[in-house]
Amino acid sequence: xxxxxxxxxxxxxxxxxxxxxxxxxxxxxxxxxxxxxxxxxxxxxxxxxxxxxxxxxxxxxxxxxxxxxxxxxxxxxxxxxxxxxxxxxxxxxxxxxxxxxxxxxxxxxxxxxxxxxxxxxxxxxxxxxxxxxxxxxxxxxxxxxxxxxxxxxxxxxxxxxxxxxxxxxxxxxxxxxxxxxxxxxxxxxxxxxxxxxxxxxxxxxxxxxxxxxxxxxxxxxxxxxxxxxxxxxxxxxxxxxxxxxxxxxxxxxxxxxxxxxxxxxxxxxxxxxxxxxxxxxxxxxxxxxxxxxxxxxxxx
Amino acid sequence: xxxxxxxxxxxxxxxxxxxxxxxxxxxxxxxxxxxxxxxxxxxxxxxxxxxxxxxxxxxxxxxxxxxxxxxxxxxxxxxxxxxxxxxxxxxxxxxxxxxxxxxxxxxxxxxxxxxxxxxxxxxxxxxxxxxxxxxxxxxxxxxxxxxxxxxxxxxxxxxxxxxxxxxxxxxxxxxxxxxxxxxxxxxxxxxxxxxxxxxxxxxxxxxxxxxxxxxxxxxxxxxxxxxxxxxxxxxxxxxxxxxxxxxxxxxxxxxxxxxxxxxxxxxxxxxxxxxxxxxxxxxxxxxxxxxxxxxxxxxxxxxxxxxxxxxxxxxxxxx
Ligand SMILES: Cc1ncc(C[n+]2csc(CCOP(=O)(O)OP(=O)(O)O)c2C)c(N)n1
Ligand SMILES: [Mg+2]
Numbered sequence: 230x231x232x233x234x235x236x237x238x239x240x241x242x243x244x245x246x247x248x249x250x251x252x253x254x255x256x257x258x259x260x261x262x263x264x265x266x267x268x269x270x271x272x273x274x275x276x277x278x279x280x281x282x283x284x285x286x287x288x289x290x291x292x293x294x295x296x297x298x299x300x301x302x303x304x305x306x307x308x309x310x311x312x313x314x315x316x317x318x319x320x321x322x323x324x325x326x327x328x329x330x331x332x333x334x335x336x337x338x339x340x341x342x343x344x345x346x347x348x349x350x351x352x353x354x355x356x357x358x359x360x361x362x363x364x365x366x367x368x369x370x371x372x373x374x375x376x377x378x379x380x381x382x383x384x385x386x387x388x389x390x391x392x393x394x395x396x397x398x399x400x401x402x403x404x405x406x407x408x409x410x411x412x413x414x415x416x417x418x419x420x421x422x423x424x425x426x427x428x429x430x431x432x433x434x435x436x437x438x439x440x441x442x443x444x445x446x447x448x449x450x451x452x453x454x455x456x457x458x459x460x461x462x463x464x465x466x467x468x469x470x471x472x473x474x475x476x477x478x479x480x481x482x483x484x485x486x487x488x489x490x491x492x493x494x495x496x497x498x499x500x501x502x503x504x505x506x507x508x509x510x511x512x513x514x515x516x517x518x519x520x521x522x523x524x525x526x527x528x529x
Numbered sequence: 530x531x532x533x534x535x536x537x538x539x540x541x542x543x544x545x546x547x548x549x550x551x552x553x554x555x556x557x558x559x560x561x562x563x564x565x566x567x568x569x570x571x572x573x574x575x576x577x578x579x580x581x582x583x584x585x586x587x588x589x590x591x592x593x594x595x596x597x598x599x600x601x602x603x604x605x606x607x608x609x610x611x612x613x614x615x616x617x618x619x620x621x622x623x624x625x626x627x628x629x630x631x632x633x634x635x636x637x638x639x640x641x642x643x644x645x646x647x648x649x650x651x652x653x654x655x656x657x658x659x660x661x662x663x664x665x666x667x668x669x670x671x672x673x674x675x676x677x678x679x680x681x682x683x684x685x686x687x688x689x690x691x692x693x694x695x696x697x698x699x700x701x702x703x704x705x706x707x708x709x710x711x712x713x714x715x716x717x718x719x720x721x722x723x724x725x726x727x728x729x730x731x732x733x734x735x736x737x738x739x740x741x742x743x744x745x746x747x748x749x750x751x752x753x754x755x756x757x758x759x760x761x762x763x764x765x766x767x768x769x770x771x772x773x774x775x776x777x778x779x780x781x782x783x784x785x786x787x788x789x790x791x792x793x794x795x796x797x798x799x800x801x802x803x804x805x806x807x808x809x810x811x812x813x814x815x816x817x818x819x820x821x822x823x824x825x826x827x828x829x830x831x832x833x834x835x836x837x838x839x840x841x842x843x844x845x846x847x848x
Contacts, residue, residue: 258650300654325650327829329820333652348654350590383589413567414587416574420567421589483595527592 248308298353299378351384380412395434442467548573550685600629615641615657636790645785663791683714704740
């Protein structure tokens, strides 16, 4: 599927942010900061023509896999999956409520489109390796994408997986690190520095790319460059801003795991909608709607 | 012992009491060192950390490493208190706890916060429902689940005074106060919070307050209930259980945990070898829960005063 124009992707990213924030506010619980920082990454994957998938057939064996290893960022993924038609978009508003499929962290087998149960940080890249190896064994050509938090990369398992993927030359595997420089208790650099990050992945035999994680065109180009890479997995270090898109959440780690109040939500929605009255049913949805008409790659 | 009618008085969360007690310990004992794995503000180890930055290490998101470091600290004479969510400290650090704390019987204290499903909305990945089973599977560990701020404070001091590994489960929500301070608290000795002779409810953590509420309602129906706060699952209080079995003849065991390997299993095994009696179990069963408001979840998964009353009524008929 060809990529739509950049302006349309930017508009979609805004829509996803709106969904995520409204759901978190309705639940009065959740993680705004790390949802917002990943908006362009998720947009590029799901709406930029990168992922080959079929929302009507989530188990299609040749689908590309997407694993949100930093599971607490799942509201932005639910927004993308809902807009893509995996489930009714309104279901997102039941986030974190009892009897809802919109669990606080991703749950495999419960929510269509969710490939792995995450939320205990550090595990997604290993699962991605499993998919990549299975694809190789079966002669299938799907790709596997894993989004990691930067704080998450303090877990030893991430580096066991990095070592393994490099040695196995898994070029169908692509890790994207949401490099927003904050974790739960504060700045990554203050708590347990990961630097030099590029050199770490490179020394584990990965192709490493760095991009502005809010420049959706740049993210898209990096993802496409990763597709062309042979003999090595690719790690995209996406430089992002935690809470991106909402002035009082940007660079403010208070919103790592705290929902906005009703009032804060209104301010946030106004900012995201460029001063217009908030509400996704309003103006800014054309981007997504237009895309939904295009059928994704049909399953065999 | 509470003899008057029990009206729940909400106190601090046990995790908050943990932080305050740890700070007090830190003032008294320079060998106390605390480590956390990027949850210091949630576990309240930060209460200690802000006062003793030189003895506090927020090492980032690496629970297994944290346990290993504690093992080294304890081997070199320190008293490490390590904290994270119970789900991560126990599950991710289990082999390190086995080899680095239990087997060498080191002076490592583990505080697992956000025990049970009453953490609510975050859902299964953060809900610890197997920590008691895991901790009990570590020979030599004391395993303790305090019910309120009063017993948590006592438990932290008891943990520091005890030479050997200790696991404390901390809770997220504010907890009803069920004990009066100062509390006569000893690991392995149950606290009778209400006396009765027709049934014994054995509970720990948040379920102690629920047990007291259930006991009142059962009393209104003419069933006289004893409530034991079995804060220590290991070593279990064999005397209190055998006495209760002889004097009341039936049990409900209530806990925020899976059915297998928790308080229920330990009580059943103990009674089977001493004075057998019918037992009903109030726990999560053999399944995971989900996201939701804590009260919604406790109701849906049957860990409330209501559930205890129902279990009690069926078990007294079996006496
Ligand atoms: C194993 C594990 N330890 C601790 C936590 C609690 N926790 C949830 S989010 C978070 C911080 C994550 O930081 P980062 O990976 O940088 O994510 P982001 O900044 O994108 O939110 C922590 C410690 C967890 N979910 N899993
Ligand atoms: Mg981060």
